């Protein structure tokens with residue numbers, strides 16, 4: 001890497017990291033998460049893959065297990081937090097987190113399931129307008145989902161899938177190329193479905209602009225926010241995409257396989273004409289237990305629910321969302337910008353040419369994650385770092401991903417990571 005000028009806000013040396021941690025107004029949150037203890041002295045920088053367990057999760061879960069033990073089926077109505085409307089305990093905070101109205105969000109299912117449910121309603125291809133736009137190298141599940149939806153409607157991904165591709169020799173998508181594509185091919189595009197933050201490169205997209213341009217050309221716009229929810233400040237209602245989906249086990253710390261999230265813009269809250277795959281939990285609450293044969297959807301995102309959700313999983317998510325609510329997404333993002341900037345600053349001191357940071361430098365174009373390309377070292381580097389307690393992750397063919405998470409990572413974590421990374425990479 002080429003050595004770059006010292007940024008005045010960051011300094012070299014461990015003392016600086018210690019001082020920054022000391023001054024960090026959010027430092028107290030670290031102790032509210034369970035940091036892995038093995039190997040000893042480990043540095044966890046993997047919140048972009050699996051967030052850490054909130055300390056209070058066990059208490060939230062224990063309450064539901066206790067109520068289940070003591071009340072059995074009566075817990076649906078008489079638990080301390082009755083299970084029937086339990087998911088609503090998450091609505092306000094989820095809306096706050098993604099910048100939406102409560103009517104526009106629901107926690108349900110898992111991400112890929114929600115993506116399919118959204119495409120059932122919002123991917124309505126015609127002979128003239130049948131294309132879906134994704135990033136080339138989008139997360140495989142998204143690629144499989146969009147391809148299978150295209151085929152389901154009798155089209156062929158070869159002619160109906162547009163993959164946004166970086167220019168030759170580049171790793172990131174240019175905003176102007178996204179805009180040009182929408183402008184030129186907008187008439188044929190049924191759905192623009194991008195990740196808010198690309199999982200591999202860490203590039204964040206301008207969701208407001210993409211939504212606006214897409215809508216101007218008559219396209220439906222949806223986002224996969226797996227790597228954006230709990231990472232960036234989102235303003236989904238204002239930006240106006242038709243839908244968004246995300247999982248809750250990365251930055252949202254809901255635990256492996258946790259119940260996911262879904263946003264449907266208010267303009268579709270009562271679009272009864274939209275086709276949808278229905279289930280009893282999306283049926284009008286007042287008459288759900290009349291067990292009638294005819295489906296009547298609830299208004300808003302709630303109307304896309306299928307099944308009664310896992311209360312134990314929701315309980316963990318509540319524990320985390322309470323912490324997010326307390327800390328505030330704006331403050332978390334401010335710390336995140338600083339932590340990731342510090343990480344980049346320290347990495348850039350290393351003059352080795354055997355690695356490069358793929359993620360954009362500008363804070364508006366990235367979240368917490370930095371993707372570090374190490375083509376000469378390969379996966380073995382990840383393993384060598386793991387032996388030294390560095391927990392990041394590897395994405396084929398050559399990328400080591402790390403994310404300092406503002407809720408529980410410290411400046412000292414970042415300092416220690418870069419020390420060990422630099423010593424390993426040479």
Ligand SMILES: Cc1ncc(COP(=O)(O)O)c(C=O)c1O
Pocket residue numbers: 110111112113139141142195199224226227247260
């Ligand atoms: C960007 C993205 N999309 C989709 C998925 C798939 O999520 P799920 O297994 O919850 O459906 C993931 C999982 O890591 C992801 O990172």
